[in-house]
Amino acid sequence: MAPAISVAGRRVECLENQSILEALLRAGVWMPNSCNQGTCGTCKLQVLSGEIDHRDSPQETLSSQERTQGLALACQARPLRDTEVALRGADETRSTHVLHDLAGTVAKVEEIARDTRRILIDLDEALEFYAGQYIELTVPGTTERRQYSLANIADENTVLELHVRRVPGGLASDKWLFGTVAAGDRVEGLGPLGDFHVPPTEEDAGEPMVLIGGGTGLAPLVGIVRTALARHPSREVVLYHGVRGQSDLYDGGVFAELEATYAGFRFVPVLSDETSPEHRNGFPTDAFLEDIASCRGWSGWLCGPPPMVEAGVKAFKRRRMTPRLIHREKFTPADALARA
Structure with a gap:
């Protein structure tokens, strides 16, 4: 038993x-x-x-x-x-979606930026989740599982969108999702997972939001931003996307459309390794500090490499953001953990 x-x-x-x-x-x-x-x-x-x-x-x-x-x-x-x-010190009555096994078919594989792909998975059955959560996929031919954030809003629960960046030598990204994967392939996994997500509708106060994503850490922020604006169309939302160069940027049209639809939304791409008259230069956390004098009453959302997330937490606190309103998701590739 x-x-x-x-x-x-x-x-x-x-x-x-x-x-x-x-x-x-x-x-x-x-x-x-x-x-x-x-x-x-x-x-x-x-x-x-x-x-x-x-x-x-x-x-x-x-x-x-x-x-x-x-x-x-x-x-x-x-x-x-x-x-x-x-x-330990947690709310044991918080609502959640039940963790399920999932299965589906790769519907599309699309190059969207340097070493970055969009993978669409057509599920056999709809998956209930909160915008910002992630799933785990089993690497074909192995028992290894890898984690991928969902770029979807909760209503988009039958075709999941993943943003994948190549990790050289990676079992999943390099050898599978940038190697053998093709439309029509079957995939298996489980989800949803993670507490990095928008709260249920009844708990969403409609506060101003600032979000900072590094690389494909942008993925969960897309669903979070779209959900937040749909619930409170007049709320102020600023999204920073930090990348190395212009060839790492993607989905600019999506954010331009959001800016045209919602007066309070602003998208700020920031390049760390290139100088461009069309974009901000440096680090997204520094751009945030330059732009916003106070974040009292705001919520903050960080997703990306650990150094960026840690810098973001410090930047938010400098602008007087309440610690409980700081949400973070550190991304460390599983293959890097294995090598460590």
């Missing part, structure tokens, strides 16, 4: 080789989650009773002292017998 996980009065069976996080999310029990790779610590929980196997939990994220104190990473840990856990 499979061991069970108990949390906040709910009891959930955890199947063999299934993490505590996956078991809870599949049962519709929310818990904090972000990277699902053991690197961020978002899903850290307290083990109250029972026994767990920490599996591949990194020492950098979960120290020996923390393990002794009964802490665990839900995305890595497996219960060895019936176990009770508690979320």
Whole structure:
């Protein structure tokens, strides 16, 4: 008989080789989650009773002292017998979408920028998610899974849009999604995952928003921006896209159309390695600091490489943004983690 996980009065069976996080999310029990790779610590929980196997939990994220104190990473840990856990300082009643297996067909593969592709996946069954969440796809011929943010809004739940940047030598990006993949191929995975998403409609206060994306970190911000503007057409929204050069920019027409439709929306591309009279130069966090004097009452959204996200958090705090309104999604390629 499979061991069970108990949390906040709910009891959930955890199947063999299934993490505590996956078991809870599949049962519709929310818990904090972000990277699902053991690197961020978002899903850290307290083990109250029972026994767990920490599996591949990194020492950098979960120290020996923390393990002794009964802490665990839900995305890595497996219960060895019936176990009770508690979320650490989290709202245990937050709404969530149930985690599901998904399957579909590659509908389109499109080059959109330097070493960047748009992949469209036509799902066999619709997937419920919040704009900003991500899915995991299984790399064909392996048991490895890779994470890709959705560029969709919640209503676009039958054809998923992914923005993929090539990672040289990467098992998924280089060898598969820039290699063998073709329209008509079958894909499998699971989703939705992650807490980087717009709140449910009834919790959206319509506050001004500033969003900063690095490279394909733009993907989830597209769905977040479109959702936010549709709910509150008059809200102020500023989106910065940081890339190295002009050939890394994409979907300018989409943002031009949003600017034409919503008076409060502004799109600001920023180039770090090139000088262009048509674009801002430098880093998007610096452009933000130059543009906006105060962010009291604003929400902030950051998605991209860890250094950019960390710089963005500091920049938002300098402009007096409330810490609880700062949302972040650090992107570290799984192949880079494996090499580390």
